[in-house]
Amino acid sequence: MDKLRKRAETLFRAGVAAADPARGVRAALPEVLTDPPGAGGRWQIVALGKAALAMTQAAREALPEAAILVVTNPENMPASAPDGIRVIAGDHPVPAEGSLAAGRAIIETLEALTPADRLLALISGGGSALAVAPVGGVTLADKAEVARALLGSGADIVQMNLVRQHLSRLKGGGWCAHTAAPVTALILSDVPGDDLRVIASGPTVGRIGSVDEAADLCRYFDIWTKLPAAVQARLSGAEAVRPTAPAQNVLIGGNALSVAAMLRAGAQEGPFALAGRVDNLAPRIAALLAEMASGEVLVFGGETTVALRGKGRGGRNQELALRVACAAEAAGISGDWVFLSGGTDGRDGPTDAAGGVVGPDSLERMRLAGLSPEAALAENDSYPALMAADALLMTGGTGTNVADLAVLIRG
Known part of the structure; x- marks a missing residue:
């Protein structure tokens, strides 16, 4: 990974x-x-x-x-x-x-x-x-x-x-x-x-x-x-x-120019944008991952939303990354893969992380650290769960802001 x-x-x-x-x-x-x-x-x-x-x-x-x-x-x-x-x-x-x-x-x-x-x-x-x-x-x-x-x-x-x-x-x-x-x-x-x-x-x-x-x-x-x-x-x-x-x-x-730069760097554009609620979007990304060929790289741009139900710490990109990891596990997706979702300003929600980067071992790492991914999502508490899995995307302040970018790679 x-x-x-x-x-x-x-x-x-x-x-x-x-x-x-x-x-x-x-x-x-x-x-x-x-x-x-x-x-x-x-x-x-x-x-x-x-x-x-x-x-x-x-x-x-x-x-x-x-x-x-x-x-x-x-x-x-x-x-x-x-x-x-x-x-x-x-x-x-x-x-x-x-x-x-x-x-x-x-x-x-x-x-x-x-x-x-x-x-x-x-x-x-x-x-x-x-x-x-x-x-x-x-x-x-x-x-x-x-x-x-x-x-x-x-x-x-x-x-x-x-x-x-x-x-x-x-x-x-x-x-x-x-x-x-x-x-x-x-x-x-x-x-x-x-x-x-x-x-x-x-x-x-x-x-x-x-x-x-x-x-x-x-x-x-x-x-x-x-x-x-x-x-x-x-x-x-x-x-x-x-x-x-x-x-x-x-x-x-704007965001489209950033996506275009990622395409020039060797990726393909994903079939949909980052839009809507993360709990609806994550299963779509996992389903896409299951269909991808080995070595395929997809990129996305846009901005999602989160419905706050708990009092945890995180942001929309962190929660999307954690939900994609859970959806991939539920779908039984095997092999190597990675999903990154981050805010271009370097700050996702009220945290110091830009977002999250997850793969097939992320949930196991959380559980070995004594954290339940499901409980974290119920409390909108993705930050500590991703931290335990070394899955936070940390960039520091970037000095710009054109919404969010995501990358999905099949190994």
Whole structure:
């Protein structure tokens, strides 16, 4: 399995490398620079997301005099902020005080700009939680409660961000409502399909759907009664009209480009995407494994969801890997194989692992360590189970984020 695992990790790294945010920013900047600030104006860069620092460094090469505000996750924070750059650590996946401070800083920065200034927004995944500015009547604690309910409901990222947008002054085009300056956004996609309204909840784009659709979604996932009263009131009210100036939004990278890089590295594309709940997807992957020829290598991209029932530690990629190992055992699949599933940002859920890498001996190792894979899944506790089997994918923060990648190899 060691040889197969090395191959899988090499392919995963090739996918992550293809999502280099700096490369995408450099390619897009020449067009941005054709509209310079007016008389007395200046460039303002505001970068939000897990790839914010890498995107900012590339933009600063072309705009060395720009004022810069960066909001990113704690794992990507530099030891000290580069000269001339203000860096704020938000909170992820549940917003907290850091996220609230980041939201305030963004609004203050945007509102200080004039029509002569130019705003370059650098947007990447994770921004929905990293910076928050609740609408009137909704508190930070309310926002955190909504985030926890959505994360545990099985809702996908489109559905979660639809709800978030109606509770925020910044999301769903909110940045444009807070500034008089023309806005250009360079956007690194972490969502399947690359819908710009979904990435970081579309701060320079617009809303995914109506307030009524957001409320109906909460009822569908049976979380309506768990929502704070202020949130229920907001989602039961009239549609809030938000006049915004149009922004120029430019997609500079996404999950499909990373999958393409893995294909160039010698793999074949899997017949379906990483999508839906992991407990439904894992048996499909195991069934595919049973049909694969020796030496066949398949890669996948996308993003799954997990329904939280327990209070364990893990993430969607770790749980998918553990469920695939269990499904392969249940199907009686013999021979050597490996399955890797990882987040391109290097962090899967609230853990320090990017995901999991499992093979035919992974479950045996867990059981020899006194852990039950089945009990771990019942408690959403995949991290310690995978750790016991030396099956965690550890990469550290990658500085990018284009959703998830997976590799399936038949020995």
